[in-house]
Amino acid sequence: MAGDNRTPVTVIGLGSMGRALAAAFLAAGHPTTVWNRTPARARPLVQKGAVHAVSVADAVAASGLVVTCLTTFADTRTALRPAAGALRGRALVTLNSGSPADARETAAWAGTHGARLLAGAVKNVPAAVGAPDTLLCYSGDRGVFEEYGETLRVLGGDTVHLGEEPDLAALYEMAVGAMLLPALVGFFQGAAAVQARGLRVESMVRFAGKWLDMIKALLPVYAAEIDRGDYSDGASSVDLFLAGAAHDGDLAEEANVDTAWLAPLNDLVRRAAEAGHGPHSIAALTEMLRKGA
Known part of the structure; x- marks a missing residue:
């Protein structure tokens, strides 16, 4: 599928879930830039057509939509800190675990750098990414969800925006995950x-x-x-x-x-x-x- 009319997206963090997210974007024809601390993890995605950014700042600058898939909110902030200057005006979607308080802290941090945050959670395993019934919950900037909702549905057909509060996805993830x-x-x-x-x-x-x-x-x-x-x-x-x-x-x-x-x-x-x-x-x-x- 040609990707020239598809929304460009950057995926930061290429663990098993991050690789699945990037692969789903690529399969749907989205120009996809990837970055990971361990560059070797990007190779299979590059073979599928992804662009491997040399630095996290280059990765953020490559797309208006930046999706991070790291372990915690703290890991996300740490990874993005060298790219903070490139975040202004971009949509930042975080798909990681963490508490509601961590989500609020990350929303405030993103806001100070001019990014619009949509905090999310994937309620399934990596192999289920892209399936029609895979659930992804988001909360935070509704404008981001409305602008990029079609792109995000590539990751799962059951895609829900819970509300403007940036911590709602983390709250529901922990409530259900218990x-x-x-x-x-x-x-x-x-x-x-x-x-x-x-x-x-x-x-x-x-x-x-x-x-x-x-x-x-x-x-x-x-x-x-x-x-x-x-x-x-x-x-x-x-x-x-x-x-x-x-x-x-x-x-x-x-x-x-x-x-x-x-x-x-x-x-x-x-x-x-x-x-x-x-x-x-x-x-x-x-x-x-x-x-x-």
């Missing part, structure tokens, strides 16, 4: 227990998927309960979860599996029951997670 490690460790615990019986872990994948589908179906129900502050529907009650916690020790002993990671979660359930939430929906744990509850 689900990941507990879910994965739960799967890994199950894998260890299944293997202890001489069975293959792949045998439980179908059932784990169904379980996750059930959890997904419950999320709107729990969200509505939390928004209303009404936990009176005890179909999945705190007491029910408390009773289930008693089986953790049995599994640990039988399968020789370490279930100690569950102790803080079970303690949270116990505290909710002691606070009078025993017959209430398990969503009442939200009240226990608020500081001062």
Whole structure:
């Protein structure tokens, strides 16, 4: 596809995700400039048609749209500092992890150098970049989103602007991301227990998927309960979860599996029951997670 009528874009940071972003822009025909501290990472992209900038300042100067994909907001500021003078008037899109406070600090830093910031998050793995259902959330300068939205949708078809506040994407990334490690460790615990019986872990994948589908179906129900502050529907009650916690020790002993990671979660359930939430929906744990509850 000819790229002469496509928006030029610069990608800074060529880890696995950054390389996927740059490859998606190239595949869509966008003239793409890349830069990374380790130049060798740019070679496969150059072979696909990317231009490798010698310096980060040259990379920023090459395009009106600059997309960074580094580990943290602090890493982004550090990498861009030598190019600060070239940022004025450019659209800066950050795709990295970090706290809402870090996002606000980066927005202020970008503003002092005349850049318009759109802070974003890719809610998927590098292999999913460019897919129609891949979700990317952005927040910050709406003008940047409106001007470059078509270009950014090259990275994923489910592209959302959350609002003008520059920290909203970081807030939602952390709020949703909190689900990941507990879910994965739960799967890994199950894998260890299944293997202890001489069975293959792949045998439980179908059932784990169904379980996750059930959890997904419950999320709107729990969200509505939390928004209303009404936990009176005890179909999945705190007491029910408390009773289930008693089986953790049995599994640990039988399968020789370490279930100690569950102790803080079970303690949270116990505290909710002691606070009078025993017959209430398990969503009442939200009240226990608020500081001062």
